[in-house]
Amino acid sequence: MASEPVTKAGGASSGGNTEIPRIRCPACFKQFSTDENLVRHLEKACHTEHEPQCGVCHKHCFCFEALREHLLGRLAKKECAxxxxxxGCSLCLDVLESEEALTNHRLKCQFMSACPSGKVLTTPMEQSIKGAIDAPEGSAEAAHFSEERQYGAVALDCEMVGGGSDGSINICARVCLVDEDENVLLNTYVQPLLPVTDYRYEITGIKPSDFNGAPSFKRVRYIVKRILEDGPLLIGHDLRHDLACLRLDHSPELIRDTATYQLFVKTSGVSHKLRFLTEVFLGYKIQDGTIHDPCEDAIAAMRLYKRMRSRRHAGALVHVCDLSQLSLQHVDAPQWSYSSVYSYSEPSFYCWCVDSKT
Ligand SMILES: [Zn+2]
Ligand SMILES: [Zn+2]
Ligand SMILES: [Zn+2]
Ligand SMILES: [Zn+2]
Structure with a gap:
């Protein structure tokens, strides 16, 4: 497939009409009247093996939503559909070798809804975090917890209630952190820093009594900060709000955000809701009664991240390219291959599959 030449679209060109598109981009199938126009397109198009590809015709798409439209939409390509x-798997959009292979694949691709309370904490580190949360305010245990374990990736989700006269100030009210294995490291209410004027109950499900005995913001922030200081990848959905409400920063290179990941956005470039991504890519519903459970949300974000991290591209198409073959003088020859196409393009986004290789 790597050396498959570009298809000249529209059959043999009979006349001298240069208006008729006749050469097509091997990645996105857009058509161009000249090789030079194709080269200009390739320089801007950011085609890489990391783009979602149709498992039937190998068309490259900008994001999964575009691929979904190509396969399942109203204007889907008939042969591919x-x-x-x-x-084809309606969740990950892979096309399997056979119907039987699809049946087996679906068992792995389809997730069950996560237990809202998460898994029981057992490791010394997790016990230690729990000890630090539960300890009396001001005690030594509240200020320290052991750092025996470093996390490769953690997912964070916070729920916020409203403060101020119109309830528009976000106040951190619940914080949840889970690790890659869906162990719940932290799941706690937080004493609000300001008087709460809007519990936003329909979304948060939070009642005034939930704050009885809850640890202080300072303590919860300290624990999250300590875990993030070890430099794990931070997973979440629209994390800037969560980090802002905790008054924390995390290095942008270590953030994996399902709201801004190119492959997860709408074809318009706008973010999808976590609820939508979970249903479409993982096959189960969250926030079903509209109330958000931060653990359920954090686990969904972690699962989405891991699904993208473990994606295997049609890697056989990619070869180290021989740059000497790719000068403009050679473009009239119909020898564009995927590798030469990729060599013209810089990826427009950081593909999470790269995390599995580092
Ligand atoms: Zn293209
Ligand atoms: Zn990739
Ligand atoms: Zn196709
Ligand atoms: Zn699948």
Whole structure:
């Protein structure tokens, strides 16, 4: 497939009409009247093996939503839609070798909804965090917890209630952190820093009594800060709000945000809701009664991250390219391959599959 030449679209060109598009981009199938225009397109198009590809025709798409439209939308390509309906996975959009392979694949691809309370904490580190949360205010245990374990990736979600005369000030009210194995490291209410004027109950489900005995903001912030100081990847959905409410920063290179990840956005470039991504990519519903459970949300974000991290691209298409073959003088020859196409393009986003290789 790597050396598959560019298809000249529209059949043999009979006349001298240069207006007729006749050469097509091997990645996105857009058509161009000249090789030079194709080269200009490639320099801007950011085609890489990391783009989602149709498992039938190998068309590259900007994001999964565009691929979904190509396979399942109203204007889906007929041949691809027919194959996909037989042996395509509607969650990850992979096309399997056979219907039987699809049945086995679906068992792994489909998630069950996460237990809202998460898994029981057992490791010394997790016990230590719990000890630090539960300890009396001002005690030595509240200020220290052991740092025996470093986390490769943690997912964070916070729920906020409203303060100020119109309830528009976000106040941190609940914090949840989970690790890669969905162990709940932290799941706690937080004493509000300001008087609460709007509990935002329909979304948060939080009642005044939930704050009885809750640890202080300072203590919760300290624990989250200590875990983040070890430099784990931080996973979440629209994390800037969560970090702002905790008054914390995390290095942008270590943030994996499902709201801004290029492959997860709408074709318009706008973010999807976590609830939508979870249903479409993982196959189960969250926030079903509209109330958000921060653990359920953090686990969904972690699962989405891991799904993208473990994505395997049609890697056989990619070869180290021989740059000497790619000068403009050679472009009239119909020898564009995926590798030469990729060599013209810089990826427009950091693909999370790279995390699995580092
Ligand atoms: Zn293209
Ligand atoms: Zn990738
Ligand atoms: Zn296709
Ligand atoms: Zn799948």
């Amino acid at each position: 027919a194959e996909f309906s037989r042996r």
